[in-house]
Amino acid sequence: MGGGRKRGRGRTQRRHFKQGRENVWKRSSQPPPGAAAGEGDEGRGDGRDGNGNSSWQAFATENPAFEDYYKAQKIIPEEEWSDFMNMLRKPLPATFRINASCQFFQDICSQLENDFRKSLETEFSDEHEEDAIRPLPWYPGNLAWHLNFSRMQLRRNQALESFHEFLKRENEVGNITRQEAVSMVPPLFLNVQPDHHILDMCAAPGSKTFQLLEMIHQSAKPGLLPNAMVVANDVDVQRCNLLIHQTKRMCTANLIVTNHEAQNFPGCNLAKFSSGTCMDESKLQRLEFDRVLCDVPCSGDGTVRKAPDMWRKWNAGLGNGLHRLQVEIAMRGIGLLKVGGRIVYSTCSMNPVENEAVVAEILRRCGDSVELLDVSAELPELVRRPGLTTWKVRDRGSWFGTHEDVPRYRKNVISPSMLPSGKGTMDSHMASGSVEVNKDAVDADMRDAANMVEGEHETKTTDDGNNGGNPNTEETSKLKSDEVPNMSDKKSDSTSIHTECSNFPLHRCMRIVPHDQNTGAFFIAVLQKISPTNESQVAEVIKNKHNFSDDKAEKLEKGPGSDKVPHGENTVYQQGVDDDNVSDGQQNGDMDNETSNDKNEEEAKVIANEAENGQAGTRDRRRKPQNQGRWKGVDPVIFFKDEATIRSIVSFYGIKDTFPLEGHLVTRNPDASHVKRIYYVAKSVQEVLELNVKVGERLKVTSLGLKIFERQSSKDGSPCTFRLSSEGLSLLLPYITKQILYASAIDFQHLLQYRTIKFPDFLDAKFGEEASAQLPGCCVVALREGHESIDSIATDPSAIAIVCWKGKTNLCVMVSPLDGKELLERISLRYGLKLPKADDVKPGMKIDGSDEQPDLSTETVDPQAVPESKSSDMEIADVKEVVE
Structure with a gap:
């Protein structure tokens, strides 16, 4: 029974992550009646009439239930309410962050300051009171930039076309990341150090993970790998694929991507897997983290400026339904945190039930083991509001300030931990709990919100036959009719509700509101682990679960059958979806497995069918180490130890002995004779992999290494x-002594421009001769300009080089067209070279279809980087909006 319920929870969680949403300010295919051409580009949504034809309809930016709820919660002073609401109705300005660890960091900064900033200010000086483009004052090092243009304006305004193309190109190659400003805040409060092990518990789609990788690589010494490591986890396989694609832009050997429910992230404690043998205490190993980012799934109402359809879908039940899952995830994060380590809890919701209530429950559970830090002195230019110390819970049209006021038949839905009194723990109510997305809480308030929009009275009765209600609790069905209170008799006026103050220092939390600095909304709390936590405290969220019957679990997952709520109305959004770093066609590719996509899809179908049929024990089997150490549908991680192949590689490229290879090479194919790709992992990742093997492959690794x-x-x-x-050339370049050529800027430019050049056609005849003399096969061409001697190139981590293929008569580049185009523009700007036009190509310089060219399909179209044919509606919507 318990196993069946856990399967349901994971499936429910993943299903909510996949739900679609119309999350963009769109331009309709046809204007509203009487509108002039080009008028009203913002704030529209595409609709369909009864015949399926496209029709125009405005996005509603009104939701009385939303206003009623947040006025009652007093998240801002009453005199600021109009400013707050006016800002929420405006499209979100575009923001992006520069990757300070990228090779062309200084060039990009110079281009922004000297070219784009000046031109945009000249072009739009009369239209904007503030700068058209400016660095975010609170982000360190002027690495994050704010535009006074929405994403729609970037796409539509011809004057911004070149800048928009610049943003798209640099985002795709990893030099910048397009991301909402407030989404950049949580990683900054982790205070990441060069040797930290970091866990990102709910990482997809990967903007914050990428930001963490930037931090650890920026702190490392030039030319060396950092000692730090990031483990990025997500519950959904397709979202893991999206996460992998985004982080591949970083080209890092310090990342592991895993696929687990965050609240059940496995512990890797070697002491528990030592077969009873006595071990020296100093040799005990366990996977713990110095920093944990707990950016949990949330209702997402802080993204309303970016996702205007949230106005229609919002209801108070969304936050109520996610509260328990959020507590579970945060508690698991604390369990995985080292003593002295920091954990940042964050959401893109303004709801105190998802924010302060969760933090208070964490402090209540952990006692003196965890401290809520006062970080008001950090990032002083970031305007933030203190956390609330008192709030209320809304359920079925009624307000509750204390748990004693909650009707008995609703106490399993409205738990003590949702309220600020601090008197109760989750122990008392977990025995009658529910799956993490509490459908009862969501559905009841959804109907309430809908009725408020239609002008009906706020209060609701509990007559399911009349109101379509569905408490979904056994307790309700057992109550006599006279025991069920009439909720319409309770006052819905929140001002008359008695509330209590939390006795925890919740004012140390941070709430970012949109009208302070023209952003979205966010909530952040920074906690530190002072001493070891009681294992029973940390685990009690999981172990005190109530075992639902199969029919009830199925009913909760599929949604209440009597409510007639359209599919998608109960959508709950994952926090990470707010990040603007996804490009078209990149939704969900890149799973680093060498098995075919067909095989993975087939195995995924088997798992789904087993779960749907309620086969007991299926999930338990998947959680145990599989045959040959493999998770179902995921290729194992194999340390590559084929000495003959390694010797051949080292000899051919003349790799120096100082470059560590032993123990750092891994593959995803146990058959060494058929390995297609070899990955390099940093020492920190190597140690985690070795520990994972010792404890029985408890980590489900979907991607790792470079x-x-x-x-x-x-x-x-x-x-x-x-x-x-x-991808790995920059890491290996300082250690290569053979198969390397040094080209002038003009010949290097020609290689990138024409991609294939015959040896006699190089302008530098000596270079052509040297290229001809190389052994056939792969070689490296490094740019000679900017170095006093050839020896300095090998020791310069910023040296520019590309992988090429030396054939019988020509030299052919082996970089993707996108990377080649970016590199071509960078060196042209740096050295003042003129980009040649296609008409300038000399006969014979460009060779198409030469037999001497190798098969380059693996470089330009990596099978691991091809998005799967099926993806969630949410991912597709986000992708089209972000980079279109």
């Missing part, structure tokens, strides 16, 4: 069967 070598077949008979990967 692709450094790739099998390459050609007709030229290269002595080495593995070529260098462009």
